[in-house]
Amino acid sequence: MSTATKSKTSSVSIQNIAQSYGALQVLKELSLDIPEGEFLVLLGPSGCGKSTLLNCIAGLLEPTQGKIFIKGKNVTWEEPSKRGIGMVFQSYALYPQMTVERNLSFGLRVAGMAKDEIEKRVKRASEILQIEPYLQRKPMQLSGGQRQRVAIGRALVRDVDVFLFDEPLSNLDAKLRAELRVEIKRLHQRLGNTMIYVTHDQIEAMTLADRIAVMKGGSIQQLDAPLTIYSKPKNRYVAGFIGSPSMNFIKAKIGGTAKSPTVEVSGQTLDISQYAFIDGTPVGREVEFGARPEHINILRGAAAKGKNVFSATIELVEPMGSDSLVWLELGSQKVSARVESSETFTPGEKVAVQFRVDQASIFDLQSGDRL
């Protein structure tokens, strides 16, 4: 059977999982295969079902239907501790009355492991995570970053196949979050375990993931490598969710011919023959033309005239250090463009914009699907 062979090659395999509370459907018939050693990020806004899915994989929630395989074994009814998973929580969830050492060894002591083996594993984990100096401290005496390291260590000592992270960095401040993010990536490269990571932070998702599953309303919208998701979003929702500052959407209509299609943007036509349509050129279709801020060039002077160039007015400028975000008025629509921070613009200035059509995305106005 195909499912049996599938679950052998993949580390975690989820088949038609659904979860509902009465009439409320949190997960809708969701399937997912995660190969050995992959770092998968479940990304989505709160309430999209990503934590529910993770809890189902961990065995902390019983799915209403469907099967979960870990390492080829059907663990749908298995106890969390017997699934070969370790979990790291947003609130760290360290046992407050135990020292760091006892926090790390709790799971091993429960399993009745020999003392010297426990010691060895705690030592190794605390070396990897650089928490040796704090072993005798209580969680109360640690900073947020140190606490989260201990929480990761608790999964590490148990020598699990799969690491589950439930928004582990959301309680930390921005600087620590960036530091620990790198450490988690380093840890993944060193250990090579399968990791499933839930977050609503797209930067975390982009930087950490081998593949990202963008979720909405209990189903996966797109499951792809981060750069694919960024550059070729499958639908308007994914396009709008990924990327900060977010993609510009301009309502337009496909014109021209199948050979040389165009879109009409605020009364002017834009040649989109460079755009690779998935399935033929839908001439005459109402669409949304999506362009990321970095794929919009602002032109001045002589370059500002010619074909496929649109006149616009600078509305305001947001300097962000590495670059600046310029908001423009393009006819009745507002568009943002990313420019070098060395370039200066003044509000009210008349300029021209140019779209990089090969990098753009075009979505059906009705269904929101990529065309």
Add this chain to the structure above:
Amino acid sequence: MSTEALDPQGPKPRHWYEWERIVVYTFLILTSVYFLMPLYIVIITSFKDLDHIRDGNIFWPQFSYGEITTTDPAGNTVTAMAHWWSPWYRAMFEVCTGLECRGITPNFLNSVIITAWSVPISIAVALTTGYALSNWPFKFSEAFFTVLIVGSFIPFQVMLYPMVLLTKNMGIYSTLSCVVFVHTVFGLPILTLLFRNYFASLPVELFKAARVDGAGFWRILFQVFLPMAIPIMTVAVILQVTGIWNDFLFGVVFAGLPNYPMTVKLNNIFTSTFGIKEYNVEMAATMIAGSVPLLIYFLSGKYFIRGIAAGAVKG
């Protein structure tokens, strides 16, 4: 630059003799006097002999002790040397109810036994129930909890008669274990509520983490939750110790004559109309009965407030 701008702005900080403070302190002192006066009178009366009590100055303590005459149950007049501790001694070992003249010590011990068993048993049961209801939901757990809470609103008196029948059929009626049983049962609703709400206020991720670590029902309770439940435990202990120690109703109904707790005995001493009314002995007995809860409050007041506050934050 004018010097005015350099002066501190706003009104000067207040001092202790501000009139608002004087009003507050006067009120507090008067209130304390009002509430402490009965205690003061009970204490000084318990150290007086009957002659001094008959003098009628209830606010003034007695400083010198002489001879004292009393009447024994047979009607003979007995003269004895009085000491400051005489009424206390009589209360402990000699005071009579009916024909029994062993003082209140046996009943004091009864109360100690009842409390010593009821408190840990009721707390242990409620702790487990509250923990299960908050962390291990089962099909009808919410309904079960509702029934339990509704139970706490039903007056005890309604359940007295069924309870008598029940314990009689269980064969424990009129024993100390019967009182312990009844206290455990009637303590359940409020204690379960207390523990359930406390455990519900702990982060649920802690429970999940323990499950991932492989801990089961009892291990999570004893090794993870119980060490965190010290504040609420203090509240429960104080609530139960004072409640059970002060209980009269269950003692008089379920204990049976030889097993009467302290409170029932105290009542019997007060209401016995035989011979002279020994106010000093009665006051001494009252102080002995009241000493246990009083001591508990003094020793644990700080933790009690902390526990109440800890439970009140989330519920």
